[in-house]
Amino acid sequence: MNEQSSTQKRNQQTVSGNSSTRFEKEGRTPIVEFRNVVKQFGEFTAVDDVSLKIWPGEFFALLGPSGCGKTTLLRMLAGFETPSSGEILLDGKNILPVPPNKRPVNMMFQSYALFPHLSVRDNIAFGLKRDGMTKENIEARTEEMLKLVRMENFAHRKPHQMSGGQRQRVALARALAKNPKLLLLDEPLGALDAKLREATQFELVNIQEKLGTTFIIVTHDQEEAMTVSTRIGVMNLGIVAQVDTPAGIYENPSSRFVADFIGDVNLLEGRIEGEAKGKHAEGNMLFAANGIETTFSARCPDQLEAGTTCWLAVRPEKIAISKEKDTKAVNQVSGVVDDIAYVGNLSTYHVRLANGRVIKAQEVNRRRVENREITWEDEVWLSFTEGAGLLLAE
Amino acid sequence: MIRRLTWFNATALTFGFTFLYLPIVLLIIYSFNESKLVTVWGGFSTKWYGELMRNEAMLDAAWVTLRVAVFSASIATALGTMAAIVLVRAGRFPSRTLFSGMVYAPLVMPEVITGLSLLLLFIAIGLDRGMLTIILAHTTFAMCYVAVVVSSRLVTFDQSLEEAAADLGASPLDTFFSVTLPIIAPAVVAGWLLAFTLSLDDLVIASFNTGPGATTLPIKIYSAVRLGVSPEINALSTILISIVTVGVITASLLQKRLVRRGYQVE
Numbered sequence: 001m002n003e004q005s006s007t008q009k010r011n012q013q014t015v016s017g018n019s020s021t022r023f024e025k026e027g028r029t030p031i032v033e034f035r036n037v038v039k040q041f042g043e044f045t046a047v048d049d050v051s052l053k054i055w056p057g058e059f060f061a062l063l064g065p066s067g068c069g070k071t072t073l074l075r076m077l078a079g080f081e082t083p084s085s086g087e088i089l090l091d092g093k094n095i096l097p098v099p100p101n102k103r104p105v106n107m108m109f110q111s112y113a114l115f116p117h118l119s120v121r122d123n124i125a126f127g128l129k130r131d132g133m134t135k136e137n138i139e140a141r142t143e144e145m146l147k148l149v150r151m152e153n154f155a156h157r158k159p160h161q162m163s164g165g166q167r168q169r170v171a172l173a174r175a176l177a178k179n180p181k182l183l184l185l186d187e188p189l190g191a192l193d194a195k196l197r198e199a200t201q202f203e204l205v206n207i208q209e210k211l212g213t214t215f216i217i218v219t220h221d222q223e224e225a226m227t228v229s230t231r232i233g234v235m236n237l238g239i240v241a242q243v244d245t246p247a248g249i250y251e252n253p254s255s256r257f258v259a260d261f262i263g264d265v266n267l268l269e270g271r272i273e274g275e276a277k278g279k280h281a282e283g284n285m286l287f288a289a290n291g292i293e294t295t296f297s298a299r300c301p302d303q304l305e306a307g308t309t310c311w312l313a314v315r316p317e318k319i320a321i322s323k324e325k326d327t328k329a330v331n332q333v334s335g336v337v338d339d340i341a342y343v344g345n346l347s348t349y350h351v352r353l354a355n356g357r358v359i360k361a362q363e364v365n366r367r368r369v370e371n372r373e374i375t376w377e378d379e380v381w382l383s384f385t386e387g388a389g390l391l392l393a394e
Numbered sequence: 395m396i397r398r399l400t401w402f403n404a405t406a407l408t409f410g411f412t413f414l415y416l417p418i419v420l421l422i423i424y425s426f427n428e429s430k431l432v433t434v435w436g437g438f439s440t441k442w443y444g445e446l447m448r449n450e451a452m453l454d455a456a457w458v459t460l461r462v463a464v465f466s467a468s469i470a471t472a473l474g475t476m477a478a479i480v481l482v483r484a485g486r487f488p489s490r491t492l493f494s495g496m497v498y499a500p501l502v503m504p505e506v507i508t509g510l511s512l513l514l515l516f517i518a519i520g521l522d523r524g525m526l527t528i529i530l531a532h533t534t535f536a537m538c539y540v541a542v543v544v545s546s547r548l549v550t551f552d553q554s555l556e557e558a559a560a561d562l563g564a565s566p567l568d569t570f571f572s573v574t575l576p577i578i579a580p581a582v583v584a585g586w587l588l589a590f591t592l593s594l595d596d597l598v599i600a601s602f603n604t605g606p607g608a609t610t611l612p613i614k615i616y617s618a619v620r621l622g623v624s625p626e627i628n629a630l631s632t633i634l635i636s637i638v639t640v641g642v643i644t645a646s647l648l649q650k651r652l653v654r655r656g657y658q659v660e
Binding site for chain 2: 102107
């Protein structure tokens with residue numbers, strides 16, 4: 001519980017502080033900079049002109065569906081792939097001519113890649129031995145790493161004698177042992193079950209905060225990216241679609257793809273009617289959904305002109321559902337309950353609008369389910385505030 | 395479902411194994427024959443093993459064979475392992491299929507042709523025939539077997555292990571000796587044992603490439619038998635069969651162990 005609140009606190013701080021733009025203004029050197037990086041495998045373009053800056057101390061997540069190029073980006077940073085064109089800078093220096101074994105970067109592999117013929121201790125010491133450290137220093141550092149991941153009692157074990165979670169911790173210790181400037185994590189929790197995964201996410205965050213090392217994590221799990229990272233780069237089809245804090249990505253997605261990929265969203269197609277008026281409607285536009293009489297007031301960061309075709313995006317949890325019409329609500333529309341998905345703490349109502357589109361509205365079940373007012377085939381009213389909706393051009 | 399042995403299966407099994415092993419079993423039995431006549435049983439004795447130990451020519455031949463087998467197996471293992479690594483790892487290079495076919499072709503090539511072609515080569519380059527030429531000839535055909543055994547292991551090798559080694563600062567050579575080789579070691583040892591036994595019992599290729607003072611055991615046996623089978627040969631053959639059997643069983647056990655020890659990363 002404690003850990004959870006600390007993570008959330010951190011996320012909020014970065015939202016308000018937005019350290020990345022501050023660093024940019026101060027002219028600091030990013031720890032990693034991709035400059036117009038392209039990677040082609042034959043005809044297929046895995047990474048398409050990516051430019052990205054990552055700052056020291058960040059926990060940066062590369063998030064996207066499989067095949068979006070996120071792992072390729074990470075492998076280029078580690079040196080296992082060479083970009084077809086573009087530059088990769090580490091601490092301001094071009095690292096493309098540097099072979100992987102000379103880069104001050106360490107990686108935690110998806111399969112963990114623990115050496116099966118070596119014990120936990122020897123696995124962790126592997127990198128240290130190649131640094132020309134003295135025997136005492138190697139031993140001391142190995143002990144320290146074992147303690148960090150709480151594996152002191154398993155030092156003599158071989159990888160095949162351990163559970164998935166234990167292997168994952170050893171892999172983390174091994175990657176951190178050399179005290180890299182940058183730690184790359186390739187789907188590090190993919191092989192763990194849901195419960196262990198959640199616990200490990202917080203552990204990762206704690207370790208990252210303790211050491212201050214820059215972490216770059218690749219994941220296809222949006223919840224994981226939201227939980228652990230300070231900033232997320234959402235990737236799709238080889239391009240970075242949006243880079244922002246977790247809250248920024250969730251609340252202000254820049255495109256339909258991002259809105260749809262992160263969390264659940266209702267998308268309605270329609271067009272801009274004109275400027276919205278009202279107390280809280282600064283910068284809002286009026287939106288008319290195709291096939292529905294009513295108009296909605298929603299935020300419009302892209303400053304679209306009247307008549308433009310666009311989409312209204314509203315998160316299900318931001319839509320209220322009731323049997324009576326709310327006279328005060330700005331955005332309101334009626335429909336018929338098609339389906340109810342009950343998951344215990346929440347219920348998601350699938351409401352069919354006049355134009356046939358189904359809108360999802362999520363409610364917390366404060367009452368016991370037997371006492372629920374709304375049921376199938378009921379006429380209901382859906383409402384949301386002026387700040388809840390977002391108009392997206394593409 | 396446990397299937398019972400039906401009379402049909404039992405008969406097939408008996409006939410099959412009798413066909414395969416009756417001659418060998420007979421040979422082993424007669425190696426303990428008291429009588430000098432090979433086909434007449436004269437009671438149990440180990441005297442032919444004793445005779446064998448006093449036969450200088452046979453012991454010389456055995457010593458030659460052993461040295462040839464050890465050297466050719468070692469060279470074949472080094473070359474075969476390298477070939478396997480290139481064929482499995484090098485990805486797609488032009489005419490890759492042709493190359494892998496060419497590595498495996500000697501497996502099915504008639505020994506007479508391999509022997510003859512090597513002989514022609516040695517004559518052409520003016521290399522005197524002797525132990526060296528037999529070692530070279532055995533290396534040539536044994537390395538294909540090593541390549542097959544090692545590459546079957548390499549196919550299942552998780553390449554991220556090598557990437558991890560590089561990531562932790564190991565040079566490519568260091569990675570090979572500290573990560574790749576220890577993990578594929580059982581397959582390499584199995585390949586060596588296979589090459590060793592192949593060299594041990596080869597007659598055809600060796601007789602093409604042999605020279606004065608380099609008579610291997612199979613050549614010696616073959617020429618001795620032409621003058622008449624003696625129980626001493628039976629004793630010698632029994633020893634050879636035991637060595638080969640132990641070699642082959644060890645090789646297959648090593649490969650099983652590889653799988654059991656969880657070296658295959660899931």
